[in-house]
Amino acid sequence: MSRKQKADLTLLAVAICFIGSSAALYFHPAWWTRLLFYMTEAGLVGGLADWYAVTALFRHPLGIASKHTAIIPRNRIKLIDGVVTMVETQLLPPDRLKEKLSDITIMDTVIEWIDDRFPRGALGAAGWKWATSLLAKFDFSRIAAGWDSQLKQLLRRTDITPYAGKALNALLEHGNIHVWLDRIIEEIEKRTSSPEAKAFILQLLQKEHEKQLNVGNAFTRFLKKAASIFAEESDALNLEDAAEALYRDLGQFIQDLKRHDHKLRLLLIDTLRRLAADLNQNRELAATIEEWKLEVLERITLAPSIEALLAALKNLPADAEEQPAPELQEDTGQQQPATAAPSSGLLGLRSGLSNLIENYWAQFKQDEAKKLWIEGYIKSFLTTVIDKEHRLIGQIVRDTLNAFTEKRLIAFIEDKVGEDLSRIRINGSLVGAGIGALLYTFLHGIYDPLLRLLGL
Incomplete structure (x- = not known):
């Protein structure tokens, strides 16, 4: 059961309790029936008020159009502008992006990712495979x-x-x-x-x-x-x-x-x-x-x-090896078919390139000066991009939200905050009932006795 369904059932239960407490107060006036009436009345008012407020954010309650309902659809442009401004100036301002960029170590992250993806010996084979796949397109x-x-x-x-x-x-x-x-x-x-x-x-x-x-x-x-x-x-x-x-x-x-x-x-x-x-x-x-x-x-x-x-x-495949000489079948004496073996020169070239890639990668990981230079170059490039193209972040957000239809935008917001809004509705009924109990206690436990004491 979703949170929205729970909120609807809560409001329905409070409405039923209000009807029951009204009938009980009419047929059997007593302090506890009055207390129950006050609580259910206040809970029903709170639940209805919160239901109206939450519904008015997205659509017209009961289909009755008003300038104070369907707030999000009517203010769609303002909402998008607000989100874009919030992202550009509060969530991802240039200074904060530069600060986060200076805190991270790009090369260590890249090296760790490559080492995890390509264990020892796999990087050279991947390099050869990439080179041969690139050749196939020429x-x-x-x-x-x-x-x-x-x-x-x-x-x-x-x-x-x-x-x-x-x-x-x-x-x-x-x-x-x-x-x-x-x-x-x-x-x-x-x-x-x-x-x-x-x-x-x-x-x-x-x-x-x-x-x-x-x-x-x-x-x-x-x-x-x-x-x-x-x-x-x-x-x-x-x-x-x-x-x-x-x-x-x-x-x-x-x-x-x-x-x-x-x-x-x-x-x-x-x-x-x-x-x-x-x-x-x-x-x-x-x-x-x-x-x-x-x-x-x-x-x-x-x-x-x-x-x-x-x-x-x-x-030449990445895992090519020297092919053995064709052997004779024992039962027929016929020569088994064999694919053409790559030449030793090509195998040597593949092995040499793979070893070169592996050795260079091992040396690169130990070369702190080279890593710092590349790190500085990447960060300098990204800083320049942030300074010149920061507006693209807001533009991307704007283009993404503009692509949303009215129904899709409402569904998107409800999906993200619907649980919290339904919780507000449930709390409205419960808090209203609690306030009704407090009002009854104040009126009949303090206010009325004080008036009688003063002879009023």
């Missing part, structure tokens, strides 16, 4: 073309020689140059160990042989060809054997290069060190590199590679 071909153009323009304007020297120095000092050389040698070994490499050596020897036979005048060329035929017939000149020997020597040479103390490796490293120093000082070398850079930029396009990289990043 036109990769257009972006790749734009990035290709901007990257080329940046490279054209930038002198890469100092950066190349620094990068080469860093590689020599911290990058374990022998690891890179081992990879290069392994790649060379793969390419030279194939039968095609031996055929290529034989082809080079044959071309050089033909070239030497055709150098000189006619008589010299005749003598060379005759000597060549004689050497081949006597097996003194065998290009296939020479190619085989060169092929074996090349393989042995590559095997020797795998030793870290090989003289050629050491000479190459020393040459790279001198080259790194020259890159920062030798202007002629710098000019040569600049010319080579411009020539390369004119010939190549990075757009396809950028587009392929963006597409691969978009399709």
